[in-house]
Amino acid sequence: xxxxxxxxxxKGQFGDKVLKVEEFRGQTSVTVPKEEIVAVCTFLRDxxxxxxxxxxxxxxxxxxxxxxxxxxxxxxxxTHTRLRxxxxxxxxxxxxxxxxxxxxxxxxFERECWDLMGIxxxxxxxLRRILLPEDWSGHPLxxxxxxxxxxxxxxxxxxx
Amino acid sequence: MAKTETMTINMGPQHPSTHGVxxxxxxxxxxxxxxxxxxxxFLHRGVEKxxxxxxxxxxxxxxxxxxxxxxxxxxxxxxLAVEKLLGIDEQIPERANAVRVMMAELTxxxxxxxxxxxxxxxxxxxTVFLYCFRERERIMDFYEKISGARMTSNYFRVxxxxxxxxxxxxxxxxxxxxxxxxxxxxxxxxxxxxxxxQKRVMGIGVIGAKDAIDIGLTGPALRASGVDxxxxxxxxxxxxxxxxxxxxxxKDGDTWTRYKCRLDEIRxxxxxxxxxxxxxxxxxxxxxxxxxxxxxxxxVVNTIxxxxxxxxxxxxxxxxxxxxxxxxxxxxxxxxxxxLISDGSPHPYRMKIRPASFVNLQALPQMAEGAMIxxxxxxxxxxxxxLGEIDR
Numbered sequence: 379x380x381x382x383x384x385x386x387x388x389k390g391q392f393g394d395k396v397l398k399v400e401e402f403r404g405q406t407s408v409t410v411p412k413e414e415i416v417a418v419c420t421f422l423r424d425x426x427x428x429x430x431x432x433x434x435x436x437x438x439x440x441x442x443x444x445x446x447x448x449x450x451x452x453x454x455x456x457t458h459t460r461l462r463x464x465x466x467x468x469x470x471x472x473x474x475x476x477x478x479x480x481x482x483x484x485x486x487f488e489r490e491c492w493d494l495m496g497i498x499x500x501x502x503x504x505l506r507r508i509l510l511p512e513d514w515s516g517h518p519l520x521x522x523x524x525x526x527x528x529x530x531x532x533x534x535x536x537x538x
Numbered sequence: 539m540a541k542t543e544t545m546t547i548n549m550g551p552q553h554p555s556t557h558g559v560x561x562x563x564x565x566x567x568x569x570x571x572x573x574x575x576x577x578x579x580f581l582h583r584g585v586e587k588x589x590x591x592x593x594x595x596x597x598x599x600x601x602x603x604x605x606x607x608x609x610x611x612x613x614x615x616x617x618l619a620v621e622k623l624l625g626i627d628e629q630i631p632e633r634a635n636a637v638r639v640m641m642a643e644l645t646x647x648x649x650x651x652x653x654x655x656x657x658x659x660x661x662x663x664x665t666v667f668l669y670c671f672r673e674r675e676r677i678m679d680f681y682e683k684i685s686g687a688r689m690t691s692n693y694f695r696v697x698x699x700x701x702x703x704x705x706x707x708x709x710x711x712x713x714x715x716x717x718x719x720x721x722x723x724x725x726x727x728x729x730x731x732x733x734x735x736q737k738r739v740m741g742i743g744v745i746g747a748k749d750a751i752d753i754g755l756t757g758p759a760l761r762a763s764g765v766d767x768x769x770x771x772x773x774x775x776x777x778x779x780x781x782x783x784x785x786x787x788x789k790d791g792d793t794w795t796r797y798k799c800r801l802d803e804i805r806x807x808x809x810x811x812x813x814x815x816x817x818x819x820x821x822x823x824x825x826x827x828x829x830x831x832x833x834x835x836x837x838v839v840n841t842i843x844x845x846x847x848x849x850x851x852x853x854x855x856x857x858x859x860x861x862x863x864x865x866x867x868x869x870x871x872x873x874x875x876x877x878l879i880s881d882g883s884p885h886p887y888r889m890k891i892r893p894a895s896f897v898n899l900q901a902l903p904q905m906a907e908g909a910m911i912x913x914x915x916x917x918x919x920x921x922x923x924x925l926g927e928i929d930r
Contacts, residue, residue: 402861403622430751432866433875433892451864451877451892455751455765458772462864483754486900494586509579509929518587525584525591 382406384426384461391421398464405462412448412465412474419450419463419480428452428461431477434487436467436495440521444468446497450477467497476502494519544572551580555660555915558925560899562914569910574903578896581929589889593855594620594696595832597886602690604874604891605927608649610641611869612927613694618775619865619876620696623858626827633821634698635776640814641684641693642776642867643807644711647718648677649870649922650800650807654725657797657919661738666728673721676714683707697831698824712815715808722804729797739793743905743917746791753904754897757872759921762799763791769868781813793920800922803870830856855884869894871922891930895923 382399385408389396395418398409410418422428433451450463467474476499477484488499489508496517499505507514516523526532550561559580565573585604589597601616602609621627655670678688683704685693693700729735745755750763760767768785770778786802788795824831828847837844858880866875872894881887898921906917 403625403863405863407862431754432873433864433877433890435877435888435890437879437888449877449890451875455767458767460773460864462862481754482752483897483900486896507579509582511579518584523587525587 382459382461384408384422384428384459387426388418388421391425392418405460407462407464409464409466412467415448415463415465416475416477416480419477422452422461422463423480427454427456430455431481431483431487432460434477434484434491436491436497436519438495438519438521446472446495448474448491448497472496473498473500475500478502493517496520542568549914551577555656555918557656557918557923560918560923560925560928562902564911564914566911569912571906571909571911571914574906574914576899576902578899578925579929581925583930585930586889586891589886591885593884594858594886595851595855597889598695599690599692601891602692603926604893604930605649605869605871605895605924606689607652607924608645608870609689609691610645610693611649611867612874613692614638614642614776615865615867615869615874615876617694617696618867619863619878620858622863622865623861623878623880624696624827624830624856626697626825626830629697629825629827630776631698631822631825632777633819634823634825636814636818637699637703637823638694638776639778639781640711640811640818643810643814644677644680646807646870647804648674650804651677653800653870653919653922654797657916657922658729658735660915660919661735663729663732663735666725669721669725669728673718680707680711680714695824695831697827698822702823708815708818711811715811715815718808719805722801726801736794738912738916739797739920742793742909742913743920744790744792745901745905749904750791750901753901755872755901756894756897757869758786758796758799758803759872759898759901761786762788762795764789769866769873773866775865775867780817781810783810793916796920857882857884864892866892871895871924871927872898874927893927893930895921895925896928899923899928 385399395411395414400407430453432453435449437447444466446467448465448467452461465474476488488502491497492505493507493509494517545566547564549564551559561577563575564571585600601612604612651670651674655667658666681691682688685691745763747763747765750760766787771785783806786799788799832851833844833847838848860880860882862879864875864877866873874894875892877890878886879888906914
């Protein structure tokens with residue numbers, strides 16, 4: 379059972395929808411269904427004091443179903459505590475609702491996640507590529523995207 | 539009444555006051571900026587992807603090249619994240635932590651000096667530029683003596699430091715920080731009373747505390763809006779809680795307040811460096827974790843264990859147990875964080891960098907839309923962005 383105060387509050391509000399609570403090195407991660415992400419974020423911001431979205435990123439667990447996880451790093455400026463929120467996204471339906479309505483800072487993070495990981499954010503105000511050129515194909519941070527780039531032989535090391 | 543059409547112009551990517559390769563598409567109504575669309579990514583090198591194919595030790599030099607004005611801070615965030623992932627964050631020797639703090643604060647001074655130099659230059663105060671670079675050069679010399687490189691320092695290591703301080707450097711650093719507050723007074727003497735400077739920065743780019751939190755500002759940019767939050771104090775790392783320093787905050791959230799805050803931060807950094815020097819004791823600089831930290835050279839050539847550990851760490855790396863951590867540090871620009879996921883292999887499964895400049899730049903349209911075109915220059919300067927960190 380987690381010691382983290384926000385976990386109890388989340389369980390009280392969302393019950394079974396809190397799918398998983400993990401602890402590692404004193405840091406807490408909470409997994410929620412992706413349909414609930416906006417409701418959970420709004421609740422955490424308004425009722426638990428997690429008013430700052432530090433970071434947002436996608437993770438590709440190739441070979442697992444569901445394949446992707448979107449990770450939100452939250453910070454409470456009042457109590458100076460962190461909480462990690464996660465939502466899993468399937469490859470076949472690679473979308474999740476945007477949280478730009480909760481924190482405007484999510485705007486560029488979500489664009490980056492779309493650009494590099496290929497997870498779309500529903501109702502995002504401006505979902506364009508951000509780091510790569512507009513005509514780029516593919517999403518480089520996916521695990522099946524080769525590090526040397528597409529259509530190139532992998533580096534084999536020195537031949538001598 | 540006559541109606542004018544808006545005009546769209548490009549500012550950058552090659553433009554001296556965009557501080558790198560940043561392109562802004564400005565929609566102008568006369569002198570007034572109606573809309574700003576930033577385009578970034580010109581410097582994208584795929585650091586996060588590269589990291590997935592390297593050992594944990596090999597990722598460290600990549601982090602130098604993010605915010606190249608504050609390389610040691612990037613190193614610091616990364617090594618702290620890896621140490622947390624390994625669970626050795628409590629085992630770092632006292633001396634290593636003290637030197638880390640000292641270098642981090644010198645780096646903060648260095649980064650703020652470049653900020654002030656370029657910010658003032660953009661606005662037209664040329665003299666300040668040369669003064670700031672004169673002092674920055676001194677810190678670059680310390681960098682060179684301590685780490686061997688002027689910019690890409692790669693000095694910290696997982697578990698401690700790559701080497702101990704060279705002889706006599708403490709005296710030189712002490713002499714520098716003794717005179718640095720006087721230099722800050724000189725900069726202020728050149729700028730603060732200057733009517734042109736005041737007109738160009740006072741009341742420009744105002745952002746309130748609530749909006750600043752919402753848009754994700756961190757660092758001096760957020761503190762100038764009145765939010766009292768500094769990770770060095772509030773999530774203390776490297777024994778920062780041992781040192782006595784003030785977190786500088788402002789209340790107006792304009793370019794002038796951010797300028798004052800950063801200058802005061804330089805003074806506070808000098809205080810911290812002085813305290814570190816006062817308390818610096820000889821001792822080990824690497825944690826006693828032979829599976830993680832490279833052994834000293836004399837052990838490698840003289841003992842079989844040293845040779846084995848050296849060989850294993852170089853060829854294979856170390857394998858943290860599966861898990862994930864996020865660690866953020868207070869960079870000169872704001873919070874820089876590393877989110878590391880380990881799957882038990884010698885390579886990070888995923889590394890996500892939380893760049894301070896990336897998020898701070900996002901506030902630019904909000905702060906500059908409706909302002910005059912010349913104010914855009916001042917606002918980019920006050921946000922203190924580094925494109926190497928934004929594009930990664």
